[in-house]
Amino acid sequence: MNFINDLNYSSVDTETLSEYLNKNVDLAYDYFISQSYSEIKSEKKEIDQYIFQNLNVIKKLDLSERSNSTFILCLLEVSERLGFTLYFQRLYKLLLTADIQISLRLQAAKMYFSGMRNIADFEKVLYLILEKLEKAFIIEEDGVDKVILTVTKLYTTIIESFGEYNAEGVLKFKNQLKEAKNDFFFLRNETISHILAVDLTNSNSASGEIHEILDEFLKREKFVYPFSKGNFLIESGTEYSKNITSGSLSFATIRNVSxxxxxxxxxDSIFNSLGRGVEVLTSEEQLLAYMYGYGKMHFAKINEGFKKLPNDILDQSLDIIDWGCGQALASHSFLDYYSSDTPSQNIMSFHLIEPSEIALRRGALHLKSFDNKLNLITINKDLDSLKRANFRIKEERIKLHLFSNILDIDAFSLTNLISLVKTTFKGENYFVIASPFITDIKTDRIDRFVSSFEDKISFDLLANVDKYRGEWLNGWTMVLRVFKVNL
Ligand SMILES: C[S@@+](CC[C@H](N)C(=O)[O-])C[C@H]1O[C@@H](n2cnc3c(N)ncnc32)[C@H](O)[C@@H]1O
Known part of the structure; x- marks a missing residue:
């Protein structure tokens, strides 16, 4: 990526940097947050140099500008990922002074990054840190990786700082971590077990060995490769598929079966393995747990979006694209929503995009159980791997895009997605985006997707709703955006 060079050029002074970020903060997000661990690690030297040389310019950015605060949050995140303790502290302070929301995981990292003089100080805050990390894993993070990274860095900091002079204290701390497995789900992870099994006799080599274990874990493939080819994948011959008899089965019926x-x-272990529901699922048990745990909430959220679409949307031919469809909950809910209008007639295609093959196949089964005649195109890919050629759409037909609980995920490049949408979907498009409220920075990412279409005269924002905990149903949260645009 040449991003870091561009960023360097644009950091000559605070005003130029702020202007650059206003247009390009998505690139910063893609670079610092969405890149995989191995990618970002290979750029460690360049990033270190960039922050070192430009900290004075960065410090003066006006943080009431969303793009500027998002940028500093990106730098904070990468400082933690790459272990830049000093930058982390400086950036954290900046954000705190400007009252910018900082994620629970980074709050936990802050607790051990500063002000600890002896091992007893760490012991005092250990449970507070672990509580924050567990909560982060359950409600904020896109998986377990970053919480494992944070807790491992805490452990290696202790080994490196006290291993030589206070081996007994370090051993005691290790045992406390081992015991904490009983109280914290995220610690019951194979990698943590490997890390805690490392012999501490020589603290230098122990710390190196632990870093290697962590690196291996973070570099593992996130998807099950190779993705399945072919345009039509559907679950068949399984016990579950036998329980699903076709014939207008509503989402509620399917959810009940699951x-x-x-x-x-x-x-608990199955449910907890879903993280906050965004993991790429690999087992049938997880599929069932997802429907049980998240089905009702996601159904309610996407339905709020359908209410904002024009009533006559089904009077014309329609292609539906369900991005990160999982078990096709959003498409299924759409069919339910219009079930009294015999919707299938004008729906020319459902494009189901999903990296988890098992979820995708089940999603196709669910839609076929609603109407066996539906034209389904299944695309077993992650968003970054999509190409124009994957889509069978026509300019003269309306395109309805469903982004149900996917735009709040960090694992893909927003810039690539926007460019794919703009070049592929000519003609009239509707977008229904429904996500939970996780953090300001994640909502900002959704808004940047929406605003990238705002320059078109035809752009029409049909809904812009944020509901925080306690403001909507059952303590659920909601970020809803619905818009129309001609491309
Ligand atoms: C919270 S679930 C939402 C599923 C479905 N849209 C719904 O509302 O039930 C997030 C989905 O995104 C998928 N996913 C994760 N990373 C992805 C990526 N990089 N590209 C596309 N989909 C991804 C997961 O496999 C999962 O099915």
Whole structure:
């Protein structure tokens, strides 16, 4: 990526940097946050140099500008990922002074990054840190990786700072971490077990060995490769598929089938393995747990979006694109929503895009159980791997894009997605975007997607709703954006 060079050029003074960020902060997000660990690690020297040389310019950015605060949050995140303790502290202070929301995980990192003089100081805050990390894993993070990174860095900081002079204290701390496995789900992870099994006799080599284990874990493939080829993948011949008889099965019916099956195998460990529901699922148990745990909430959220679409949307031919469809919950909910209008007639295609093959196949089964005649195109890919050629759409037909609980995920490049949409979907487009409220920085990412279409005269924002905990149903949160645009 040449991004860091461009950023360097644009950091001559605070005003130029602010102007650059206003147009390009998505690139910063893609670079610092969405890149995989191995990619970002290979750029460590350049990033270190950039922050070192430009900290004075960066410090003067006006943080009431969203793009500027997002940029500093990106730098804070990367400082933690790459272990830049000093930058982390400086940036954290800047954000705190400007009252910018900082994620729970970075709050936890802050607790051990500064002000600890002896091992007893760490012991005092250990449980507070772990509590923050567990909460981060359950409600904020896109998976377990970053919480494992933070807790491992805490452990290696202790080994490196005290291993030589206070081996007994370090051993005691290790045992406390081991015991904490009983109280914190995210610690019951194979990598943590490997890390805690490392012999501490020589603190230098122990710390190196632990870093290697962490590196291996963070560099692992996130998706099950190779993705399945072919335009039509559907679950068949399984016990579950036999329980689903076709014939206008509503989402609620399907959810009940899944939930009933889940009840017989219900376990915290299965449910917790979903993280906050954004993991790429690999087992049937997870599929059932997802429907049981998240089905009702996601159904309610996307339905709020459908209410904002024009009533006659089904009077014309329609292509529906369900991005990160999982088990096709959003498409299924759409069919339900218009079920009294016999919707299938004008729906020319459902494009189901999903990196988890098992979820995708089940999603196709769910839609076919609603109407066997539906034209389904299944695309087993992650968003970054999509190409124009994957889509069978026509300019003269309306394109309805469903982004149900996907735009708040960090694992893809927003810039690539915007460019793919703009070049592929000529003609009239509707977008329904529904996500939970996680953090300001994640909502900002959704808004940047929306605003990238605002320059078109035809752009029409049909809904812009934020609901925080306690402001909507059942303590659920909602970020809803619906818009129309001609491309
Ligand atoms: C919270 S679930 C939402 C699923 C579905 N849209 C719904 O509302 O139930 C997030 C989905 O995004 C998928 N996903 C994760 N990373 C992705 C990526 N990089 N590209 C596309 N999809 C991704 C996951 O496999 C998962 O199915």
């Amino acid at each position: 939930s009933n099956s889940y009840r017989s195998i219900k376990q």
